[in-house]
Amino acid sequence: MSVREVDLKADPSCATTTNSLSNYLWKDAPDENKWADCVHCGMCLESCPTYEITGQEQHSPRGRVHLIKSVAEGKLKVNEQFMDPVFACLDCRACTTACPADVDVGGLIEEARGQVRQAMPLTGIKGTVSKFFLQGLFPHQDRLNTLGSLLRFYQKSGIQKAVRKTGLLNVMPQHLVDMESIMPEVGQPVRKKYKNAEVIKAKGETKNEVAFMTGCVMDVMFSDINDATINVLTRNGNDVTIPKNQTCCGALHVHAGDRDTGRKLAKQNIEAFKDADTIVVNAAGCGCMMKEYAELFRDEPEWHDKAEEFSAKVEDISKYLHETGYDKPKAELNTRITYHDACHLAHGQGVRQQPRDILLDIPGVEMVHMPNADRCCGSAGIYNITNPEMAGEVLENKMQNVPQDVEMISMGNPGCMLQMAMGVKKYGRNQKVVHTVQLLDWAYQKEDKEKGGN
Amino acid sequence: MAVKIKTNDKHIQALAEIVGSPRLILFHQEDLIAYDCDGFTLHKHLPKAVVFPKDTQEVSRLVRYCSDNDLPFLARGAGTGLSGGAIPVNGEVIISLVKMKRLLSVDFENRRAVVEPGYVNLKLTNSISDKGYYYAPDPSSQYCCTIGGNVAENAGGAHCLKYGVTTNHILGLEVVLPNGDIIDIGQNGIQDAPGYDLLGLLTGSEGTLGIVTKITVRILKNPEAKQTVLAYFDKVIDGSQAVSDIISAGIVPAALEMMDKTAIEGVEAAAFPVGHPKDIEAVLLIEVDGISAGIEEQINQILEVCKNRNVREVRAARDEQERGRWWANRKTGFGAMGAISADYLVQDGVIPRSKLPEVLSRINKISEESGLRIANIFHAGDGNLHPLVLFDARIPGQSEKALAAGSACLQVCADVGGTITGEHGVGIEKKEEMRFVFNDEEIIAQTNVRDVFNTKNLLNAGKLFPSPGRCVEIKKEMKAAAAQ
Numbered sequence: 001m002s003v004r005e006v007d008l009k010a011d012p013s014c015a016t017t018t019n020s021l022s023n024y025l026w027k028d029a030p031d032e033n034k035w036a037d038c039v040h041c042g043m044c045l046e047s048c049p050t051y052e053i054t055g056q057e058q059h060s061p062r063g064r065v066h067l068i069k070s071v072a073e074g075k076l077k078v079n080e081q082f083m084d085p086v087f088a089c090l091d092c093r094a095c096t097t098a099c100p101a102d103v104d105v106g107g108l109i110e111e112a113r114g115q116v117r118q119a120m121p122l123t124g125i126k127g128t129v130s131k132f133f134l135q136g137l138f139p140h141q142d143r144l145n146t147l148g149s150l151l152r153f154y155q156k157s158g159i160q161k162a163v164r165k166t167g168l169l170n171v172m173p174q175h176l177v178d179m180e181s182i183m184p185e186v187g188q189p190v191r192k193k194y195k196n197a198e199v200i201k202a203k204g205e206t207k208n209e210v211a212f213m214t215g216c217v218m219d220v221m222f223s224d225i226n227d228a229t230i231n232v233l234t235r236n237g238n239d240v241t242i243p244k245n246q247t248c249c250g251a252l253h254v255h256a257g258d259r260d261t262g263r264k265l266a267k268q269n270i271e272a273f274k275d276a277d278t279i280v281v282n283a284a285g286c287g288c289m290m291k292e293y294a295e296l297f298r299d300e301p302e303w304h305d306k307a308e309e310f311s312a313k314v315e316d317i318s319k320y321l322h323e324t325g326y327d328k329p330k331a332e333l334n335t336r337i338t339y340h341d342a343c344h345l346a347h348g349q350g351v352r353q354q355p356r357d358i359l360l361d362i363p364g365v366e367m368v369h370m371p372n373a374d375r376c377c378g379s380a381g382i383y384n385i386t387n388p389e390m391a392g393e394v395l396e397n398k399m400q401n402v403p404q405d406v407e408m409i410s411m412g413n414p415g416c417m418l419q420m421a422m423g424v425k426k427y428g429r430n431q432k433v434v435h436t437v438q439l440l441d442w443a444y445q446k447e448d449k450e451k452g453g454n
Numbered sequence: 455m456a457v458k459i460k461t462n463d464k465h466i467q468a469l470a471e472i473v474g475s476p477r478l479i480l481f482h483q484e485d486l487i488a489y490d491c492d493g494f495t496l497h498k499h500l501p502k503a504v505v506f507p508k509d510t511q512e513v514s515r516l517v518r519y520c521s522d523n524d525l526p527f528l529a530r531g532a533g534t535g536l537s538g539g540a541i542p543v544n545g546e547v548i549i550s551l552v553k554m555k556r557l558l559s560v561d562f563e564n565r566r567a568v569v570e571p572g573y574v575n576l577k578l579t580n581s582i583s584d585k586g587y588y589y590a591p592d593p594s595s596q597y598c599c600t601i602g603g604n605v606a607e608n609a610g611g612a613h614c615l616k617y618g619v620t621t622n623h624i625l626g627l628e629v630v631l632p633n634g635d636i637i638d639i640g641q642n643g644i645q646d647a648p649g650y651d652l653l654g655l656l657t658g659s660e661g662t663l664g665i666v667t668k669i670t671v672r673i674l675k676n677p678e679a680k681q682t683v684l685a686y687f688d689k690v691i692d693g694s695q696a697v698s699d700i701i702s703a704g705i706v707p708a709a710l711e712m713m714d715k716t717a718i719e720g721v722e723a724a725a726f727p728v729g730h731p732k733d734i735e736a737v738l739l740i741e742v743d744g745i746s747a748g749i750e751e752q753i754n755q756i757l758e759v760c761k762n763r764n765v766r767e768v769r770a771a772r773d774e775q776e777r778g779r780w781w782a783n784r785k786t787g788f789g790a791m792g793a794i795s796a797d798y799l800v801q802d803g804v805i806p807r808s809k810l811p812e813v814l815s816r817i818n819k820i821s822e823e824s825g826l827r828i829a830n831i832f833h834a835g836d837g838n839l840h841p842l843v844l845f846d847a848r849i850p851g852q853s854e855k856a857l858a859a860g861s862a863c864l865q866v867c868a869d870v871g872g873t874i875t876g877e878h879g880v881g882i883e884k885k886e887e888m889r890f891v892f893n894d895e896e897i898i899a900q901t902n903v904r905d906v907f908n909t910k911n912l913l914n915a916g917k918l919f920p921s922p923g924r925c926v927e928i929k930k931e932m933k934a935a936a937a938q
Contacts, residue, residue, distance in 0.1 A: 040493060040495045041534065041789035042493055055550065055552035057488035058485045067484065070487050076487060100792070100793075102725045
């Protein structure tokens, strides 16, 4: 049989949309104005790590936007098949940078995830685990501290060695074993350390006052970076306060579709920091979330305004230092490094040059360019736990771009640090993974030591 | 080995066996929706399935299966086409070539490279630029469009004024014919080989004659120097006169681009604004390249020409960063319309340069009559005009109005001695408008050529040509009956 032109269907009718057909049946639905900006041009395709790996358009930014729109048009339902592309997104925001029309793909994805979670609450083991981390652990500093103490005990007491020897890890899924193996050495959280200090005074004259968002996991797993942040801030004339009632920023909850908990945490932080003029944060993921709180309160005008006011005060440490000025260290670090752009710093907050400038201001630091430095590493919050396979492939692509001959990889986000550390180990590399402020702090410390020695 | 997928459809099962993995075939509605249109969004149709072959042999087997079983099929790359060439209007099996995305070889000595069809245009330039070479055709979608798609559409770009369109850069093709046979044409890259110019026929055939699986392209040495000039005009007529003056002064710019007031509003509201004034009627972007000696002289000449045409402000780019910003602003121009309009329809007329003021004023009239705004982005140097009809598909009736306005713009282009497409292709979008430039006999002559390759018309049917008029169809059938 052959098809003749005359047998072909008459010209297809034009696509039209009707809102009453929407299959978003829950509150806080994806915002129509966000997808109205998308003209389906495809400029986002090559920026997307999951499209790069799968080559499939439902795993591309414009494909996801198209699916999200299709649910509103009644062509699709919120179900398992819809969930897959929506949850496979890394939320890396690279598409937001690539998009000529500034379509807020990240916002749409998070709203769609909220619908999925309301339509299909997690059940069974996944539900229990998710609830344990997202609701039972991250929002509770005391519990996190207890966990930190346990981890410290695990590492110091010899149990870690024993566990690694006994092969107990062999029964765990591989990606969790990989993570255990790169767990940073757990120190004392700064919130505990400075529990009784109203203000951590600037060294020398006070030029500015800042409030410090310590982060929840950050303060337990990476307290040394928080220490370095406080050192660098006080060294440069900042009085630092650590508001007591602050809590987890809620990014992981919002990424996972748990927007209610996200809102609860956002409100608590907005209240906790209401007296601050500047809120400094050293975790790109937290900073980005805190800059987007207003997005959570589309239905609560009063909180929406408060959130906007709050967000305007939030600044990443590197941008804050760059804008307010910092001492250029005099001691030489003599090291070859490369810089990885955390997605939520580069794409999420547009902070690209400032951390590089800071690193270049350290004498003896030689920066080697990393190709595709702003490509996601696959950490993406807890994506590497929920989608280990895809995260692994994204990481592999990332590691191929890390220059061979550098000693350190610097970046501005704890999630990336864990993931990159895993990459270094997995691919037999030997780089040290560091936070930008740590390098600056080390240079200051060396300078002080050299001065003291003279 | 049997591929395990949940389906009762024997064809889908058979296609899955050919690609060899459940991860390389899509057939659930939720996944297929992402393939119901390309960069042309006014028509949407679900494919039967999407398959992702890894090599030429798999493409051939897929095609043979479809052909043997009378399944309509078509090829798709990044799906950035603007005329609907990759839309499965007959519920086609989509053969996606994005997994075939390797750069196979580069031969600097003979200045050519071999790529697979899913290889992204800009990646070629990026991977040879350190050696001082580049690939010239630069459609604005070059960040993401595939070279396979460029061949199908004979894609152009801002720099085609001096360097020519895709067909001028194709040296050889490996093609899977609609019956599954694999053929090579011009593979050795020998210029002007004897026999019919099949490369020329295949390039720009919009995926109706075969599926390209390997492409040998020409690569060029980077020009020694390049410089870009930006000029703001209060009146469109002055801008278009300046364009004519530059060309008649004997300068061959590498690119000569124009945007009108509405287009400027769009790009300035979007992601890559450069601070164009909002109250001017036209901005020109003029680039010259070549050997260093003489570039400055050409730039001075261009500045002079613009000044003679009442330019408000004109200057050369200060540095490479500024030049880059100007181009990013221009090259993302289509997508930028999303910032000022929910949807847009881009048209692709070609006109004699001298007719620009007349055509723009007639397009303005179409805009007024339809009540829809129309922005104009224009490869002014070669007369390739892109009217962008801005509309909102959510408002009942606006899609139809936009289509009618777009068609009216093309009628104007044809009226003044131009044609209906310069680089985006006909696809399904402009197939009726083919009648503006061809009569029924001419259309049939062309479909007869197609039928030689695409005997069953299963490959990308219903694209490129309008359905012939009724009487002609009858005549053709009578002729066929007489011949039997």
